[in-house]
Amino acid sequence: MPKITREHWSGKLGFVLAAAGSAIGLGNIWKFPYITGMNGGGAFVLVYLGCILLFGLPLMLCEITIGRKTLKNPYGAFKALQLKRSRTADLIGLFLMFGAVFLSGSGHYGFAALLFGAALLFVWLGFAAVGLLSLITAMLILSYYAVVGAWIVDYVYRAFTGGLHFTQVAEAAQVFGNYLDREPGRIAIELIIFMTLTAGMIIFGIRKGIERCSKILMPLLFILLIAVIIRGVTLPGAGAGIGFFLYPDFSKLSVGGVLEALGHAFYSLSLGMGITITYGSYLSKNENIFSTSLWIVALDTLAALLGGLAIFPAVFAMQLSPDAGPGLIFNVLPATFYRIPGQLGWLWAGAFFLMMTIAALTSAAALLESGVTFIMDQFKVRRVPAVIGTYIGITLLGFLTCYSTNHWRNLPGIDNFVQNVFNVRTGSWFDLLDKLTSNWILPLTGLFTVIFAGWIWGARKAGRELRRGSQGICDENIVELISGFHKDPHYMNSPSSGLTVITLWGILIRYVAPVIILFIFLQVIAK
Numbered sequence: 381m382p383k384i385t386r387e388h389w390s391g392k393l394g395f396v397l398a399a400a401g402s403a404i405g406l407g408n409i410w411k412f413p414y415i416t417g418m419n420g421g422g423a424f425v426l427v428y429l430g431c432i433l434l435f436g437l438p439l440m441l442c443e444i445t446i447g448r449k450t451l452k453n454p455y456g457a458f459k460a461l462q463l464k465r466s467r468t469a470d471l472i473g474l475f476l477m478f479g480a481v482f483l484s485g486s487g488h489y490g491f492a493a494l495l496f497g498a499a500l501l502f503v504w505l506g507f508a509a510v511g512l513l514s515l516i517t518a519m520l521i522l523s524y525y526a527v528v529g530a531w532i533v534d535y536v537y538r539a540f541t542g543g544l545h546f547t548q549v550a551e552a553a554q555v556f557g558n559y560l561d562r563e564p565g566r567i568a569i570e571l572i573i574f575m576t577l578t579a580g581m582i583i584f585g586i587r588k589g590i591e592r593c594s595k596i597l598m599p600l601l602f603i604l605l606i607a608v609i610i611r612g613v614t615l616p617g618a619g620a621g622i623g624f625f626l627y628p629d630f631s632k633l634s635v636g637g638v639l640e641a642l643g644h645a646f647y648s649l650s651l652g653m654g655i656t657i658t659y660g661s662y663l664s665k666n667e668n669i670f671s672t673s674l675w676i677v678a679l680d681t682l683a684a685l686l687g688g689l690a691i692f693p694a695v696f697a698m699q700l701s702p703d704a705g706p707g708l709i710f711n712v713l714p715a716t717f718y719r720i721p722g723q724l725g726w727l728w729a730g731a732f733f734l735m736m737t738i739a740a741l742t743s744a745a746a747l748l749e750s751g752v753t754f755i756m757d758q759f760k761v762r763r764v765p766a767v768i769g770t771y772i773g774i775t776l777l778g779f780l781t782c783y784s785t786n787h788w789r790n791l792p793g794i795d796n797f798v799q800n801v802f803n804v805r806t807g808s809w810f811d812l813l814d815k816l817t818s819n820w821i822l823p824l825t826g827l828f829t830v831i832f833a834g835w836i837w838g839a840r841k842a843g844r845e846l847r848r849g850s851q852g853i854c855d856e857n858i859v860e861l862i863s864g865f866h867k868d869p870h871y872m873n874s875p876s877s878g879l880t881v882i883t884l885w886g887i888l889i890r891y892v893a894p895v896i897i898l899f900i901f902l903q904v905i906a907k
């Protein structure tokens with residue numbers, strides 16, 4: 381058996397762009413702008429920034445550190461770091477079993493069975509269950525994320541071939557609805573195209589594949605985004621859109637909005653799914669984890685803000701009103717772009733959907749890569765067969781979504797099964813996957829990851845890995861920094877064991893983040 385040596389990113393830029401590529405996705409462009417507009421604009425942005433810095437960044441540091449310490453996929457990484465069978469894992473198993481009983485009491489047998497399975501995994505594997513759970517989640521997410529990618533590919537094609545000439549939102553909505561409902565075969569072909577592009581990005585490996593593609597695609601994404609923004613904000617009447625997006629209206633900010641900001645912070649940074657552990661496992665030992673994470677977070681937030689500026693000014697200037705989720709992108713925007721005077725609507729729509737394609741592709745590549753890394757590590761398979769196998773598996777799973785995006789009725793047998801077993805009366809396979817993964821599994825795996833880093837592996841040991849390459853920032857004394865005594869020779873001589881950046885991180889991951897994440901989770905359950 382030939383020895384498979386582990387690759388590394390070529391340097392900081394490659395890693396930052398690839399990780400930013402995973403983070404910047406559909407969430408930034410179609411979800412963030414809209415929830416911002418609904419929750420008090422600028423006021424929500426401030427809360428969101430707070431969430432990113434207090435919870436998103438610390439969790440990202442944990443994940444990259446876990447990956448780089450072990451040089452393994454999420455499952456292998458958790459397994460390697462848990463020294464002995466942990467009682468805490470058994471307790472979590474017990475807690476999940478209670479959840480399963482509770483759910484079966486309310487008729488959600490399917491969810492109860494899933495939760496019960498997760499509980500058994502914990503009792504059996506300890507914290508390695510977290511790694512396994514996040515990998516499964518990543519694959520499920522990819523199977524529907526790629527279908528959205530397929531729709532976007534379709535809209536790029538339509539834009540450039542003159543197929544998006546709608547002046548009314550209703551017209552666009554009808555076309556989109558028919559497409560989802562009646563053309564599953566077409567979507568399936570586009571899914572294959574999208575998945576092939578995704579697999580093509582990673583088949584050549586970390587450096588020659590993901591990294592090289594990200595270095596071209598990420599700058600292109602920002603250029604396209606800025607071009608669309610310039611067109612939008614220079615239209616007469618664009619100010620109203622900027623107002624909707626950014627005017628800080630604290631009266632519209634509710635507790636629900638704050639929790640939404642928290643949940644979205646994790647989703648947007650691609651945390652809780654083992655992706656960042658996987659990417660971190662290819663990071664070299666002398667890289668500064670702290671400053672790279674700051675860069676990733678900054679680029680992700682920038683993309684979210686630019687996304688809003690690319691959408692709302694144009695929508696308001698064309699006298700349309702914004703919509704939520706898919707409707708905003710596939711119905712409102714085509715009508716908006718087509719209405720822009722000057723006959724160049726196709727160009728703006730094309731640029732926008734191309735930009736979305738890039739955002740979706742780089743995220744999909746990250747998801748696929750986590751499955752591929754797992755297979756390569758655990759079964760000692762080479763990259764090419766691992767990529768091909770995962771690619772085929774996910775594409776097949778994706779077909780299920782293609783045939784049931786609008787309604788279960790396209791899958792008659794499964795329809796009854798799901799209705800009875802999961803007790804889900806509305807929605808589709810697509811909705812089920814989306815809800816299950818982003819509302820349930822994500823906060824849970826995030827919670828277990830911080831608990832693991834803070835208590836099981838332990839903040840002290842995790843901190844030792846984190847400090848390699850970033851000692852300067854980690855040992856910065858926050859009290860001196862904030863109070864203006866930074867670099868004061870008097871304080872420099874005193875033993876500085878006060879609140880430093882790394883001890884603050886320890887406090888956040890041990891106490892603050894677990895409590896807050898549990899809180900989001902309870903909120904989701906209560907809904």
Ligand code: TRP
Nearest residue numbers: 403405406407408647648650743
């Ligand atoms: N962060 C992505 C977005 O904003 C979505 C996402 C969540 C994701 N988890 C992920 C992407 C894991 C890739 C990998 O749209």
